[in-house]
Amino acid sequence: MKFFDYETTGSRLPYPALIEAVFHIFNEGCEVPRRHIHAVDSSDAASTLLIMPAWQKDKFLGIKHVTIYPENGKKHGLSGLFSTYTLFDAANGMPLAVIDGNQITCRRTAAASALAARYLARKDAETLLICGSGNVAAELAAAYAAVRNIRRVYIWNINENGAQKLAEQLRGQGFAAEAVTDLPRAVGASDIVSCATLSTVPLVLREWVKPGTHIDLIGSFKPEMRESDDALFADTSVFVDTEEALDKSGDLLSPMAAGVFTREQVRADLEDLCRGRHAGRMSDEEITVYKAVGSAAEDLAAAVLVYQNGKD
Structure with a gap:
């Protein structure tokens, strides 16, 4: 069985x-069975354990613990997040590798958002606003740059110092990046708005969003978590x-509880987009919203890539 540490895992996930x-x-x-979500008895009242399995018949099976x-x-x-990933041979159950789950989680999350944006963001989108400055937020510019010609990156964070540090980090990677404090103005100036936070209150409001914007909401994976207001789902x-x-x-x-949005209004999921069952964005004026909670299929894809790229 092989072991892939943080640096090695990242190097195998371009x-x-x-x-x-x-x-x-x-x-x-x-x-992909439904993930297990468990509240953990801790002095951190919101501490959570996630268990996420996935497999493809006679190929690979994997489990992520977060x-x-x-x-x-x-x-x-x-x-605020730690994870490990264990990869098995799905044909016989033999363990193959233990892989750094933090890298898998951060990079597959950013990659999935970029994949969705390939169908949902305008072709000429070039300005990216990142809300957040954590590990996932730090990966978004590079991921989006793989699918769109990103010329400018704004970073907003509730802690301004975090936004400044991420902007400096991204400038070191060659991006024209700057920290911003005026969130409404930054939303209105951006072609793509990507939120990767643990917020429990709305950050991005519908009234700030201009026509043609793509909104990517990553952070809210529990009922009490919010990154947008109800109105964002009423006419997008x-x-x-x-x-x-x-x-x-x-x-x-x-917004479903408020009656401004229904399940039936969802245009498509990521599988529909990848299989060509929905074309994605239909016009340059359309506002698209992509809400992700993460999928163990994405973790498995990343883990297999690490394992196969790492074969001697």
């Missing part, structure tokens, strides 16, 4: 290849990664 790997697993199909402790940064100066084209988003995300549950 975005062009990873985006294609995620595309192929949605196109081919994958068995711990989420939102107060880690404030209390301990640590990341809404897409999801999987149907599970409709049962888990506060961004969708709240």
